[in-house]
Amino acid sequence: METTATTAPTTAERIRSACVRAGGAMLAVEGVEPAATPVHHLLDDGSFAITAPVDGVIAGMAIAAGDAGVQAVLEMTDYAPLPLREPVRSLVWIRGRLYDVAAGEVAALLDLIATEDPNPALLQVHSPAGTGDPRYALMRLEIDSVVVADSTGAESVGVSTLLDARPDPFCAMESCWLQHMESAHRDVVDRLASRLPTALRRGRVRPLGLDRYGVQLRVEGDDGDHDVRLPFAKPVDDVTGLSQAIRVLMGCPFLNGLRARRL
Known part of the structure; x- marks a missing residue:
């Protein structure tokens, strides 16, 4: 089945x-x-x-x-x-x-x-x-x-x-990851944005959410805001799996993943 x-x-x-x-x-x-x-x-x-x-x-x-x-x-x-x-x-x-x-x-x-x-x-x-x-x-x-x-x-x-139910395993670190992605890894956001339908790429794409199931992007366009979820191939449970899943979603072949800076 x-x-x-x-x-x-x-x-x-x-x-x-x-x-x-x-x-x-x-x-x-x-x-x-x-x-x-x-x-x-x-x-x-x-x-x-x-x-x-x-x-x-x-x-x-x-x-x-x-x-x-x-x-x-x-x-x-x-x-x-x-x-x-x-x-x-x-x-x-x-x-x-x-x-x-x-x-x-x-x-x-x-x-x-x-x-x-x-x-x-x-x-x-x-x-x-x-x-x-x-x-x-x-x-x-x-x-x-x-x-x-x-x-x-x-x-x-x-x-x-x-x-x-349980909270998402990454909810406590989500803010740090998204802020780091926006400020220091704009290339990651751009590569994720390339997965969006062509019509949505005309707006300003921002990272909106991150959880064990995928990444959410917010597209701020002239016609309003649009939220899009990009799912991982499978749910992840730890930081290593999350980093790998993001790289796969980006189509990135590199071994070193995105790392959030320590506060």
Whole structure:
């Protein structure tokens, strides 16, 4: 039986990668101003651990609501790492009920989050054992629905599917690679652009995305923006495989691949 190779991330994989890349997110509750939340971590039980300003209205509403919780939406924006004409690659909306984390559970939950995501903002979360001047309260968002939207449209995904998915193995280094490609390897972009339909080559071609399945290019033309995915022959799992796959996509015979500069 013939099988079809996977050429792009699943919706759940795209959401998990966006969660890793999004440096910040916004937490919204009807009737009040949205609040920035630097921590948004998906837990194994399918809820999100998030932070809200400790003296803010949203934290106060969640505390006052107790076991009833407050209806809330967490919005994450995935920005392209380059200054594109339209920099937003995708938006993720996570709707659910927001609860305050009990004081006795805060320290253990912070430790759990830190093992996977050592976000400096965790040090600013109010904890009974903490010191200093805390800026954030720790909240839990029990998920009702998850939706992602990009240039192709909007799609929802179930919580169990989201938990089964994993972030792209290169999402943490993607920004460095794309910026390096744009600034120091314009020849790579030009060779990839040669794979595009002739009509699209008239616009300005920019690197838009990079994942284990392929490369995305943004063509900024007079008639608008066009996003094109160039898939690898097969998905890759490490830096060596990624470098080789890009060279194959370019039609490059050289042994030495593109290397991102160390920061």
